[in-house]
Amino acid sequence: MMLGLIEAAEKRLRGAVRRTPLLFSPFLDQIAGRRVMIKPECLQHTGSFKFRGAMSAVTALDPAERERGVIAFSSGNHAQGVALAARLHRIGATIVMPSDAPAQKIDNTRALGAEVVLYDRATEDRDEIGETLAAERGLTLIRPFDEPQVIYGQGTAGLEIAEQAAEEGIETADVLIPCGGGGLTSGIALALEGRGPGLRARPVEPEGFDDVTRSLASGRIERNDRLSGSLCDAIITPSPGTRTFPVMARLCGPGIVVTEDEALRAMALAFARLKIVIEPGGAVALAAALFHPSQVEGGTVIAVASGGNVDAGVFRMALERFG
Amino acid sequence: MMLGLIEAAEKRLRGAVRRTPLLFSPFLDQIAGRRVMIKPECLQHTGSFKFRGAMSAVTALDPAERERGVIAFSSGNHAQGVALAARLHRIGATIVMPSDAPAQKIDNTRALGAEVVLYDRATEDRDEIGETLAAERGLTLIRPFDEPQVIYGQGTAGLEIAEQAAEEGIETADVLIPCGGGGLTSGIALALEGRGPGLRARPVEPEGFDDVTRSLASGRIERNDRLSGSLCDAIITPSPGTRTFPVMARLCGPGIVVTEDEALRAMALAFARLKIVIEPGGAVALAAALFHPSQVEGGTVIAVASGGNVDAGVFRMALERFG
Numbered sequence: 001m002m003l004g005l006i007e008a009a010e011k012r013l014r015g016a017v018r019r020t021p022l023l024f025s026p027f028l029d030q031i032a033g034r035r036v037m038i039k040p041e042c043l044q045h046t047g048s049f050k051f052r053g054a055m056s057a058v059t060a061l062d063p064a065e066r067e068r069g070v071i072a073f074s075s076g077n078h079a080q081g082v083a084l085a086a087r088l089h090r091i092g093a094t095i096v097m098p099s100d101a102p103a104q105k106i107d108n109t110r111a112l113g114a115e116v117v118l119y120d121r122a123t124e125d126r127d128e129i130g131e132t133l134a135a136e137r138g139l140t141l142i143r144p145f146d147e148p149q150v151i152y153g154q155g156t157a158g159l160e161i162a163e164q165a166a167e168e169g170i171e172t173a174d175v176l177i178p179c180g181g182g183g184l185t186s187g188i189a190l191a192l193e194g195r196g197p198g199l200r201a202r203p204v205e206p207e208g209f210d211d212v213t214r215s216l217a218s219g220r221i222e223r224n225d226r227l228s229g230s231l232c233d234a235i236i237t238p239s240p241g242t243r244t245f246p247v248m249a250r251l252c253g254p255g256i257v258v259t260e261d262e263a264l265r266a267m268a269l270a271f272a273r274l275k276i277v278i279e280p281g282g283a284v285a286l287a288a289a290l291f292h293p294s295q296v297e298g299g300t301v302i303a304v305a306s307g308g309n310v311d312a313g314v315f316r317m318a319l320e321r322f323g
Numbered sequence: 324m325m326l327g328l329i330e331a332a333e334k335r336l337r338g339a340v341r342r343t344p345l346l347f348s349p350f351l352d353q354i355a356g357r358r359v360m361i362k363p364e365c366l367q368h369t370g371s372f373k374f375r376g377a378m379s380a381v382t383a384l385d386p387a388e389r390e391r392g393v394i395a396f397s398s399g400n401h402a403q404g405v406a407l408a409a410r411l412h413r414i415g416a417t418i419v420m421p422s423d424a425p426a427q428k429i430d431n432t433r434a435l436g437a438e439v440v441l442y443d444r445a446t447e448d449r450d451e452i453g454e455t456l457a458a459e460r461g462l463t464l465i466r467p468f469d470e471p472q473v474i475y476g477q478g479t480a481g482l483e484i485a486e487q488a489a490e491e492g493i494e495t496a497d498v499l500i501p502c503g504g505g506g507l508t509s510g511i512a513l514a515l516e517g518r519g520p521g522l523r524a525r526p527v528e529p530e531g532f533d534d535v536t537r538s539l540a541s542g543r544i545e546r547n548d549r550l551s552g553s554l555c556d557a558i559i560t561p562s563p564g565t566r567t568f569p570v571m572a573r574l575c576g577p578g579i580v581v582t583e584d585e586a587l588r589a590m591a592l593a594f595a596r597l598k599i600v601i602e603p604g605g606a607v608a609l610a611a612a613l614f615h616p617s618q619v620e621g622g623t624v625i626a627v628a629s630g631g632n633v634d635a636g637v638f639r640m641a642l643e644r645f646g
Contacts, residue, residue, distance in 0.1 A: 021344060023366065027434065042598040043346065111350065268635070275365040275600040275631030308598030312591070312646030316639045323635025 003194030005148070006155035006187070009052075012059040013156055016088060017052055018044050020157075022164040022302075025273040031290050035300040037168065038286060039161055040276050042308025046112070048234070048282070049157055049184055049306050050081035050144075056153025057142045058085040066091055068138040073126055075101035076234055077307050078144040083112035094139060096130050102311070145183030146241030154184040158191025158201075161302060165199060170300050172198035174253060176285035178306040179203030179212050180235035182244030188304070189251035199302070202253040204285045206232040206260055211239045212248065213255025221245050231260050231314060234281035234307055256295050261322075262287040267315070268322035270305065279310035280318075326517030328471070329478035329510070332375075335382040336479055339411060340375050341367050343480075345487040345625075348596040354613050358623040360491065361609060362484055363599050365631025369435075371557070371605070372480055372507055372629050373404035373467075379476025380465045381408040389414055391461040396453055398424035399557055400630050401467040406435035417462060419453050425634070468506030469564030477507040481514025481524075484625060488522060493623050495521035497576060499608035501629040502526030502535050503558035505567030511627070512574040522625070525576040527608045529555040529583055535563050535571065536578025544568055554583050554637060557604035557630055579618050584645075585610040590638070591645035593628065602633035603641075 023038045041049035058070060069092035072082040079095045086093030093114040097106060098121045110116050119129050134141055143150060161175060175192065179185045182203070189201035203212045209230055214222040223239040230236055240248065263280045266287035270278050278286070285303040289296060346361045364372035381393060392415035395405040402418045409416030416437040420429060421444045433439050442452050457464055466473060484498060498515065500508045505526070512524035526535045532553055537545040546562040553559055563571065586603045589610035593601050601609070608626040612619065 018344065018346075021341065021366070023341075027431075030434075040598075043344070047598050108350075111353075271600055271635065271638070275363075275370050277594055277598040277600065312594065312642040315594070316642050316646075319635040319639050323639075 002190045005152045006159060006191050009056040009149065009152040010156045010159055013052065013055055013153065016055055017156065019160055020044055022168065023274050023276070027273045028269065028290065032301065033293050034298070036289050037170070037300065037302045038274060039157065039302060039304045040274070041157060041304060041306050042276055042278050042282055046077065046080040046084050047307055047309045048077035048081065049154060050077040051084055052156050053150035053153035053183055054078065054081035054142060055085040055088070057147060057149040058089055060149040061140060065140055068140070069093065070142050071096065071130060071134050071139040072142045072144070073130055074144060075105055077309055079105070079109045079114070080112060082142050083109050083114035087113040094133055094137070096126060104311070145181030146243045148243065151183050151187045151244065153187070155187030155191040157184065157304065158188035159195055161188065162192055162196030162199060165196060165302065173298050173300040173302050174296050175199050175201050175302045175304070176204050176256065176288050177201060177304045178235050178282055178284045179205055179255070181237040182212060182240045182248055184304070184306060185252065186244040186247035189247055193251055200253045201251060203248065203255045204288045205235065205255060205257055206230055206263060206281070206284055207257050209236050210255065210257045213257055215240050215245060216249060216252060216255050219249065232263060232281035232284060234279055234309070235284070256288040256292055258284050258287040258292065262291045264318040265322040266290055267318040271319060271323065276305065277308040277310065277315065278305045279307050280314065282307035325513045328475045329482060329514050332379040332472065332475040333479045333482055336375065336378055336476065339378055340479065342483055343367055345491065346597050346599070350596045351592065351613065354592070355624065356616050357621070359612050360488070360493070360623065360625045361597060362480065362625060362627045363597070364480060364627060364629050365599055365601050365605060369400065369403040369407050370630055370632045371400035371404065372477060373400040374407055375479050376473035376476035376506055377401065377404035377465060378408040378411070380470060380472040381412055383472040384463060388463055391463070392416065393465050394419065394453060394457050394462040395465045395467070396449055397467060398428055400632055402428070402432045402437070403435060405465050406432050406437035410436040417456055417460070419449060427634070468504030469566045471566065474506050474510045474567065476510070478510030478514040480507065480627065481511035482518055484511065485515055485519030485522060488519060488625065496621050496623040496625050497619050498522050498524050498625045498627070499527050499579065499611050500524060500627045501558050501605055501607045502528055502578070504560040505535060505563045505571055507627070507629060508575065509567040509570035512570055516574055523576045524574060526571065526578045527611045528558065528578060528580055529553055529586060529604070529607055530580050532559050533578065533580045534561070536580055538563050538568060539572060539575060539578050542572065555586060555604035555607060557602055557632070558607070579611040579615055581607050581610040581615065585614045587641040588645040589613055590641040594642060594646065599628065600631040600633065600638065601628045602630050603637065605630035
C-alpha cells in the first residue's frame with residue numbers, strides 16, 4: 001500500500017530527480033571495520049534529498065491547485081527543494097523565511113525563482129503570515145516532513161538503496177539516516193519494508209538533539225530541550241512528526257547519537273576519500289558508521305549523506321581540525 | 324576499430340569502474356551563459372579517471388603475464404589507479420615514486436596494497452630502477468598515458484558521456500577535458516568519434532603548461548619549458564605522447580588555456596553548487612566552461628572534472644580565496 005505510493009512518486013519524479021550512486025572506499029571500510037556504502041544525496045539537485053519530497057508533493061497536486069502556486073516555511077534545504085520543484089512546473093513558490101537567515105540561503109532560494117517573504121522572528125508570527133498569504137493567493141502549503149506525499153518522495157531514495165544494495169550483493173545491512181523530523185527516515189523505512197527486507201532503517205542524530213532516538217526508546221513522542229546552537233542545523237526539529245513517528249516506531253532499529261566533532265570528522269573523511277561535500281547534519285549517519293561500529297550490526301553498513309549545503313567557512317573549519 | 328577496442332575495455336571494466344553521473348546546476352549555467360554539464364571523474368574509484376586506464380591495461384594482460392605483477396612510475400593519480408587495479412586482481416603492484424613525494428600519496432598507494440619503491444630524484448635514475456625491477460621480477464610496465472590499453476580505458480568515460488548526453492537530449496557540444504599527456508583526451512575523442520558525432524573533444528590546460536594547445540596549433544609535438552611550480556600538478560607532463568598526439572590532432576578542437584586562479588575559482592564553485600571535490604588540475608575544464616565562454620561553441624558545454632585528489636590545505640585556500 002505505502003510501497004505503491006512510493007513507487008507512484010518514483011514514476012512522477014523520473015527524469016527530474018537524480019539517481020545518486022552508491023559510493024565506497026577501502027579506507028572507510030578500514031576505519032569502520034566493515035564494508036561502508038554511502039548514498040550521497042548531497043549530489044541531489046539543490047544539494048539535498050529535500051528536492052525528492054518537494055517534487056513529489058508538487059507533482060501530486062491536482063493541476064488547478066498546482067497552478068495557483070505553493071508556499072513553504074523554511075530557511076534551508078526544504079526551501080530550495082520547493083523552489084526548484086515549482087520552477088520546473090513553471091508555477092509560483094512563496095518561501096517564508098526569517099529575516100536573519102543567512103544571506104546566501106535567501107539569495108539561492110530567490111535565484112531558483114521563488115518569492116521570498118521575510119519575517120521578523122522576534123515580533124511576527126510565521127504561521128499567521130503564511131496562512132494569510134496562502135488564503136489570499138490560494139497557495140498550497142508544502143510541509144517539510146509531516147506530509148504523506150513528502151514522505152513518499154523521500155522514500156524514493158529508499159527504493160534506490162534497495163536496488164543498489166541488491167546490485168552490490170548486499171542482503172542484510174543497517175541503513176543509517178540523518179534524522180530531523182523523520183521524513184527521510186520514515187520514507188526510506190517504508191521503501192525498505194517493501195523492497196529490502198534484509199535492510200533496516202535507523203535514525204542518527206547529533207548529541208543534544210536526540211528527540212527521535214529517545215522517542216523510539218520510550219515509545220512516545222519526545223521533544224528536544226533546545227532548537228539552536230548546533231552546526232547540524234539541517235536536522236534540528238522540535239520532535240518527530242505525528243505521521244513519521246508511528247512509521248519509525250514500527251519499522252526502525254534504535255537511533256544512534258553522534259557528537260558534532262564526529263560529524264565534522266566524517267565530513268573531512270568524505271572530502272578525502274569520497275570527494276563529496278557533506279554538511280554537518282548530513283554527515284551524522286556516516287559518523288555513526290565510522291565511529292560507533294559497536295552500535296551497528298552486520299558485515300555491511302549503508303549511510304545516507306543527506307545534504308551538502310554547508311558554508312565555506314564551516315567546511316574549512318572541518319578540514320582544518322580533521323583534514 | 325578503435326571504438327571496438329574501447330567497447331572491449333568497457334566490457335572488461337564492467338562492475339569494477341564506477342559509471343559517474345552527469346551533474347549540473349542552474350547557478351553554473353548562469354555564469355557560463357549556456358548549459359553546463361559536468362562529468363565528475365573525481366567520484367571514480369581512487370578519486371580520478373586514472374583507474375579506468377589502469378584497470379583496462381591490467382585486464383588486457385594475458386593471465387600468465389598478469390600473474391607476475393605490474394609496475395608503474397607515478398607519484399599521483401596513476402599510482403593509485405594501478406595499485407587498486409592490481410589489488411582487485413590479487414596481483415602485486417610495484418610503484419616507483421620520488422622519495423620527496425607527499426607522505427599522504429605514498430601512504431595511500433601502500434594502503435591500496437602496492438609496494439612503493441622510493442628513489443632519490445637528485446642522485447638516482449628512475450627509469451633504470453624501474454627497468455631493473457621489471458627485469459628481475461618479470462613485471463609489466465603500465466605507462467600513464469602513451470599506452471593503447473590505457474587510452475582505451477580512459478575512452479570508456481567518453482562512451483558514458485556520449486550515452487548520457489543523448490539521454491539529456493544534447494546533440495552537439497564541446498567536451499572540455501583536463502589534459503596532461505593526452506590519455507584521457509584522446510580516449511574520449513576516439514569514443515566520441517564513434518558514438519557522439521556531434522560532440523567535440525577539446526583539451527584544457529593551465530597557463531604556462533600548454534604544450535598540447537601549442538602542439539595542436541603548430542601541428543607538431545611542442546614541449547613545456549618547465550615541469551613544476553603549478554598547483555595543477557596532476558596534469559603537468561613534458562609534452563603530448565607519440566600515440567596520443569596524432570589522435571588529438573585528428574579529432575580535437577583547439578585547446579583552451581586557463582589560469583591557476585580560474586581553476587581555484589572553479590573548485591570553489593563546484594564545492595558550492597555541485598558538492599564535489601575537484602583538484603586544481605581536474606578543475607581546468609570547468610574553469611574554461613565558466614570563464615572562457617567566448618572560446619566555446621554551442622548551447623551546451625560538457626566539462627570533465629578529472630580528479631579530486633587535493634590536499635586539505637590547498638582546498639581550504641581555494642575556499643578562502645573564492646568561496
